[in-house]
Amino acid sequence: xxxxxxxxxxxxxxxxxxxxxxxxxxxxxxxxxxxxxxxxxxxxxxxxxxxxxxxxxxxxxxxxxxxxxxxxxxxxxxxxxxxxxxxxxxxxxxxxxxxxxxxxxxxxxxxxxxxxxxxxxxxxxxxxxxxxxxxxxxxxxxxxxxxxxxxxxxxxxxxxxxxxxxxxxxxxxxxxxxxxxxxxxxxxxxxxxxxxxxxxxxxxxxxxxxxxxxxxxxxxxxxxxxxxxxxxxxxxxxxxxxxxxxxxxxxxxxxxxxxxxxxxxxxxxxxxxxxxxxxxxxxxxxxxxxxxxxxxxxxxxxxxxxxxxxxxxxxxxxxxxxxxxxxxxxxxxxxxxxxxxxxxxxxxxxxxxxxxxxxxxxxxxxxxxxxxxxxxxxxxxxxxxxxxxxxxxxxxxxxxxxxxxxxxxxxxxxxxxxxxxxxxxxxxxxxxxxxxxxxxxxxxxxxxxxxxxxxxxxxxxxxxxxxxxxxxxxxxxxxxxxxxxxxxxxxxxxxxxxxxxxxxxxxxxxxxxxxxxxxxxxxxxxxxxxxxxxxxxxxxxxxxxxxxxxxxxxxxxxxxxxxxxxxxxxxxxxxxxxxxxxxxxxxxxxxxxxxxxxxxxxxxxxxxxxxxxxxxxxxxxxxxxxxxxxxxxxxxxxxxxxxxxxxxxxxxxxxxxxxxxxxxxxxxxxxxxxxxxxxxxxxxxxxxxxxxxxxxxxxxxxxxxxxxxxxxxxxxxxxxxxxxxxxxxxxxxxxxxxxxxxxxxxxxxxxxxxxxxxxxxxxxxxxxxxxxxxxxxxxxxxxxxxxxxxxxxxxxx
Numbered sequence: 001x002x003x004x005x006x007x008x009x010x011x012x013x014x015x016x017x018x019x020x021x022x023x024x025x026x027x028x029x030x031x032x033x034x035x036x037x038x039x040x041x042x043x044x045x046x047x048x049x050x051x052x053x054x055x056x057x058x059x060x061x062x063x064x065x066x067x068x069x070x071x072x073x074x075x076x077x078x079x080x081x082x083x084x085x086x087x088x089x090x091x092x093x094x095x096x097x098x099x100x101x102x103x104x105x106x107x108x109x110x111x112x113x114x115x116x117x118x119x120x121x122x123x124x125x126x127x128x129x130x131x132x133x134x135x136x137x138x139x140x141x142x143x144x145x146x147x148x149x150x151x152x153x154x155x156x157x158x159x160x161x162x163x164x165x166x167x168x169x170x171x172x173x174x175x176x177x178x179x180x181x182x183x184x185x186x187x188x189x190x191x192x193x194x195x196x197x198x199x200x201x202x203x204x205x206x207x208x209x210x211x212x213x214x215x216x217x218x219x220x221x222x223x224x225x226x227x228x229x230x231x232x233x234x235x236x237x238x239x240x241x242x243x244x245x246x247x248x249x250x251x252x253x254x255x256x257x258x259x260x261x262x263x264x265x266x267x268x269x270x271x272x273x274x275x276x277x278x279x280x281x282x283x284x285x286x287x288x289x290x291x292x293x294x295x296x297x298x299x300x301x302x303x304x305x306x307x308x309x310x311x312x313x314x315x316x317x318x319x320x321x322x323x324x325x326x327x328x329x330x331x332x333x334x335x336x337x338x339x340x341x342x343x344x345x346x347x348x349x350x351x352x353x354x355x356x357x358x359x360x361x362x363x364x365x366x367x368x369x370x371x372x373x374x375x376x377x378x379x380x381x382x383x384x385x386x387x388x389x390x391x392x393x394x395x396x397x398x399x400x401x402x403x404x405x406x407x408x409x410x411x412x413x414x415x416x417x418x419x420x421x422x423x424x425x426x427x428x429x430x431x432x433x434x435x436x437x438x439x440x441x442x443x444x445x446x447x448x449x450x451x452x453x454x455x456x457x458x459x460x461x462x463x464x465x466x467x468x469x470x471x472x473x474x475x476x477x478x479x480x481x482x483x484x485x486x487x488x489x490x491x492x493x494x495x496x497x498x499x500x501x502x503x504x505x506x507x508x509x510x511x512x513x514x515x516x517x518x519x520x521x522x523x524x525x526x527x528x529x530x531x532x533x534x535x536x537x538x539x540x541x542x543x544x545x546x547x548x549x550x551x552x553x554x555x556x557x558x559x560x561x562x563x564x565x566x567x568x569x570x571x572x573x574x575x576x577x578x579x580x581x582x583x584x585x586x587x588x589x590x591x592x593x594x595x596x597x598x599x600x601x602x603x604x605x606x607x608x609x610x611x612x613x614x615x616x617x618x619x620x621x622x623x624x625x626x627x628x629x630x631x632x633x634x635x636x637x638x639x640x641x642x643x644x645x646x647x648x649x650x651x652x653x654x655x656x657x658x659x660x661x662x663x664x665x666x667x668x669x670x671x672x673x674x675x676x677x678x679x680x681x682x683x684x685x686x687x688x689x690x691x692x693x694x695x696x697x698x699x700x701x702x703x704x705x706x707x708x709x710x711x712x713x714x715x716x717x718x719x720x721x722x723x724x725x726x727x728x729x730x731x732x733x734x735x736x737x738x739x740x741x742x743x744x745x746x747x748x749x750x751x752x753x754x755x756x757x758x759x760x761x762x763x764x765x766x767x768x769x770x771x772x773x774x775x776x777x778x779x780x781x782x783x784x785x786x787x788x789x790x791x792x793x794x795x796x797x
Contacts, residue, residue, distance in 0.1 A: 019332050025086075025262070026327060029058035029320050030345035032082040035092055036294060038353050039099055039117065043298040047357070047401060048099045050116055051298040054079040056291040057217050059256075059319035062086050063265040064215060067273040068185055071135040071178055073542070075154040077141055077187040078118045079217060087138050090120055094347060096356030103443035105488075105575050107359050110142070111576035112443070119143035123577040124541060125633055129453030131543045133175040135182075141541055143576045144565055148195035152531050152562045154186035155201050156538020156546075162280060163544065169519050170489035172795040176543040183211045183276055184538070191222020193236045197530060197561075204531045205282040206243050206251045208598065212282040213273060217259070219290040224305035237286035245281060252282040259290035260322035291318050367407050367436065368396055374432055375414065377425035385417045404440060408433065446578040448610050455634035456578060456612055456662040457713075464624060464652040475619035476645040478655075479509045482623040485656040487517045489711055490545065490630065496523045497532055497585075499550025507587060507645045528556035533584065537567055553588025553639055554598040560607055567635045568610035581633040583626065587640040589681035589732055590781065592700060593772040597781075599765065602737030604637060605708055612636040612662050613709040615679040620649045621706070624660035631659070641681040663710030665717060667673035669699035674726040674791055677717055677742055679705045682732050682782060689787035698795050708738065711745050718750040725757040726794050732765045732781045739764045758797040763790055 036053035043051040054061065057079050066088035068074070074083070086092035092109060101113035110121045110796060121142035125131055141153055164170050165180025184457050188198065193216060205212045216236055220227050232239045243249035255272055257265045269285070276283055291314040295302030303311065315321070327333050375393045375437050379386050392410045399406055411433045418426050449455065473481070486493055501524035504511030516521040525532050529550055536548030550556050556563075560618040567580050591597040604613055612634055622640050629636045652658055668683070669690060678686050683704050690700045705712065721727050727740040727746065739762035746752040747760060764780050770780035 002438050003033055007540075022262075022327060022332050023337070025059075025062045026323055026333075026338070027341045027345055028062055028086055029082065029323060030342050031348050032058045032085055033293075033320055034346050034349035035095060035352070038349050039096070040294055040298055041546050042096075042099060042353070048117075049101065050335065051099060051137060052078055052116065052118060052296075053294060054081040055293045056219060056314075056319065057259065057263055058082040058318070059263060059323055059577060060215070060217065060287045060290065062258045063269055064185065065679065067264065068138060069182075069271055071182040073157045073182065073184045073538075074120075074136065074138075074140040075150045075157055075184055075538075076120075076140065076143060076664075077150065077189055077192075077217065078116075078145060079189070080120070080143075080187055081118045083187070084140075085116075086122050089122060089138055089140055092267045092352035093356045096353050097360060100356060100360040102356070102360040104359070104363075105577075107356065109574055109577070114444075114573050114575060115143070119145070119573075121574045121578050124543070125454060125579040127452045127454070130532075131176060133796055134603050135175060135178050135541065139485070141538075142570055142578050144560065144569075144573075146565050147192040148188060148197035149562060150186060151188065151195075151197045151201040151567050152534020153337075153541070153566060154212060154214070154534070155186050155208070155210065155531050155536040156205050156535040157184035157541060158205065158210035158282070158538070159208060159535050160539045160542040160544055162208065162210050163494065163539070165280070167491075173486065174490070180211075180280070181277055183213050183273065185213050185215065189222070190216050190218035190220075190227060190236060191230050192226065194230050196221075198414060200531045201534065202240065202243060202252070203283070204526065204528060204535075206245070207526065209250055209280055210282055211280045212252075212275055213235075213285065214283070215285045215287055218286060218288045219292045220310075221292070221296075221302075221305075223296045224302075233288070238286065240284060243328040252284055254284050254286065256286045256288060260317050262323055262326060273716060278442075289317055291638065293318060305616075311674075361401075364402055364404060364407070364723055365375045367404065368399075368402055370432060371407055372396060374425065374429045375411075377498045378414070378423075378429065381423050381425045383418075383423055384421045388417055389414055405490055408436065408440070416615065448572045450571060450579060450632065451576065451636045456628055456634050456710075459628045459631045459659055459661070462627075462654065462657055462659045463660050463722055464620065464658040465654045466650055467653040471651040472648050473651055474646050475641075475649050476508045476511075478649050479619040479622060479640070479645075480504075480511055480513070481651065482626065482655050483510055484513055484516070486626070487513060487521055489656060492543065492545045493547065493630070494521055494539065494544060495524075495547040495549070495585075496525055496535065498525060498527055498529075498551050500524060500549050505549065507640075507642075509640075509645075519662065529555055530562065533559035533562050536582040536584065537562060540580045540635075541578070545581065545583070547583045547585050547626075548585060550586040552591070552596055552642075553586050553600070554595060556584075556586060556600070556604065556637075559584075560603075563611070563635075563637075564607040568608045571610060579633045580635055582635050583627070583629055584635075584637045585640070586637070587642045589639075589641055590643050590777060592770075592774075592777065594769040597770045597777065599709065599732040599781075600737070601731060601733040602741060605738065605741050608637060609709070610635070611709055612707060614621045614638045614707050615705070617641060617668075617680055617683045617704055618644050618647065618649055620652060620655075621633060621660055623655055625662075625707075627657060628659040628662060637753075639680065643681050658737055660706060662707050663713035665706055665712050666704045667701060667716070667720065668704050669700065671699040671703040671724065673699045673795060675701045675703060675717065675720040675724045675729060676787070676791070677703045677705060677746070678730040679708070680731070682730055685782060685784050686730055686787060689784045689791070692784070692788055693791055696792070698791060700791065705742065708741065711742070712750070715750045717746050718752045718755065721746070721752050721755045725755055726760075727752065727756070728735040728761045728787075728790060728794065730763045730782055730787060734767050735762070735764045737764060758794050761794060763787065 036055035061083035097107040103113040362642035536546040
């Protein structure tokens with residue numbers, strides 16, 4: 001009797017716990033729906049600029065969230081608000097703060113108002129340069145809006161788990177991984193699966209066998225374009241059937257679920273996620289029959305492109321509506337209780353909206369009040385255009401929801417009219433405007449790069465030391481010795497790319513190192529630059545130090561999108577809370593032909609603001625740059641000089657520890673008649689030209705910029721220009737590319753124009769791609785004779 005009673009009590013308790021969980025989930029999806037409805041209203045009334053919401057996806061995301069554990073990573077889609085709420089990564093108030101673009105990181109802890117709503121992020125590195133305990137928190141890589149852009153890094157986030165599980169030397173990093181048990185949950189809209197990013201990622205995941213769970217939210221449309229125009233067979237799961245893993249093949253598992261079927265999704269997700277976590281076999285979850293009750297975004301109405309029949313179906317199969325039906329049908333609650341939950345959800349959303357708006361508006365109201373008091377003081381003084389000041393005050397008082405720009409614009413126009421008036425009130429207003437502009441510059445223009453212990457600028461400078469009998473090696477041997485020491489001493493370093501593993505890269509920088517350090521430390525990849533970068537990005541986000549290779553600089557185009565949209569902007573768009581210290585290794589300049597000798601430096605400089613771009617002239621210098629980058633926690637592109645691998649160099653005795661400072665040019669030859677600024681392979685042409693110029697009495701000062709980003713932070717180039725009064729910028733990018741960038745930095749930013757005796761010059765490659773062959777190279781790119789000719793012309797002026 002007692003045993004039977006106990007079993008009955010346990011059964012009742014179990015049912016009651018289940019019932020409570022179901023009702024909690026229902027309240028959560030109701031709150032999220034109310035937040036979407038309110039968010040749209042805030043945009044349409046002008047309180048927010050733009051909104052994109054997760055209505056219609058609530059139930060699937062609640063079900064998915066149940067199996068997302070501390071240590072896991074989300075790499076997602078901008079409709080994942082319900083998942084963020086369910087996992088505790090975001091609150092409703094924080095969601096509204098981001099919608100209002102609140103620049104206070106305390107209010108919008110994901111981006112400080114720099115990204116639109118539903119773009120979440122979690123910190124991974126402390127200001128002290130130490131990695132946080134990623135296993136103790138639920139993590140999300142910072143969202144970004146370009147379609148499918150989250151996919152490449154998803155591969156890397158999952159691949160890191162494979163390394164943490166299989167590489168013995170990583171077992172001690174228990175704050176970064178618990179034996180590789182972490183899964184990357186990637187989410188994507190069905191239409192975005194048409195992007196190449198998706199296909200390349202899924203192929204690589206199937207090859208590598210990594211714990212990647214990809215959830216495809218399928219609501220039938222890509223904005224206005226229906227699925228039949230997007231996907232072969234009208235179904236991404238059907239189209240991917242050939243990728244399905246079998247007993248004797250790699251690949252991934254494929255699951256189909258209905259986005260309105262709460263019990264069905266929970267059942268499938270529980271078993272499937274457990275399998276991924278245990279086996280590292282990736283999986284695709286095709287979540288079908290979802291709806292989008294408010295259309296794509298606040299930019300338009302879906303009634304324009306959906307039929308009445310489709311609209312009626314969406315109303316009937318709305319996941320919240322179906323969840324409500326299921327609860328009642330299974331006697332888990334009654335109508336009155338559900339209505340109470342729905343009222344509470346609406347109240348909670350309204351309260352969150354009000355709290356977020358009040359916090360956002362408070363500092364602006366304070367700025368308005370201070371401005372009015374300062375303007376009133378000018379009116380009281382009675383000087384100048386008092387009528388204009390009064391009008392400005394009236395406009396500020398009448399603006400019920402002013403922006404910061406409205407305030408600063410009004411004050412700027414007042415001061416423009418009072419620029420010749422000297423009075424205490426005008427002086428006070430100018431001081432207030434300057435102080436406010438400085439604060440807003442921090443709010444909106446800061447943190448493109450890491451600060452503090454994570455910054456390259458705080459790495460101590462350690463000069464190269466050459467002790468005893470000089471050891472002279474080929475450049476590739478120098479860098480090979482360096483990478484050997486690096487892999488030996490730093491277990492978090494991994495090197496990979498096309499041909500990097502077995503043959504040790506096409507220029508032998510890693511020759512023999514796979515055999516010495518293992519296939520997991522130095523390894524080959526497929527020809528898939530986009531996801532090579534993605535692997536590196538995900539690994540770097542999880543505390544590893546990847547050196548991801550692009551075989552030739554020309555091919556940077558293939559991997560540029562994630563480097564530009566994701567990594568380069570990461571520090572800025574997360575207001576400094578997330579770091580991605582990937583090192584992209586490539587080689588470039590002066591090979592042969594249209595496809596292998598491009599030098600698109602202008603493209604790299606402009607697309608990768610937020611990176612360090614290193615352009616070493618030799619491989620010893622490259623080693624010192626790698627040392628600097630690996631001490632700091634910032635992303636970098638290192639472009640090794642392609643024709644320097646067989647040039648002789650001396651081997652420093654402190655090869656593994658000397659550092660090259662970022663943004664500090666080196667004067668490689670002193671001179672008095674002209675300053676010539678260059679870098680990389682072209683610098684050797686300048687040095688050769690300088691020998692001939694000396695014969696004609698022209699003493700050129702040659703400056704190697706060393707890094708293009710950052711560029712000459714101490715203004716050493718302009719100090720040279722003060723002495724020579726002539727300057728020539730030389731590189732092998734197209735006209736208006738790298739040379740134009742250097743020209744602008746020195747002439748404008750450093751005010752070098754003040755010290756010129758003759759017009760400054762740039763000498764670049766031709767506008768077309770380089771022709772094949774040695775003569776093609778000679779006539780397509782700057783040559784020694786070109787440099788001599790231009791310098792002689794300048795000296796003669």
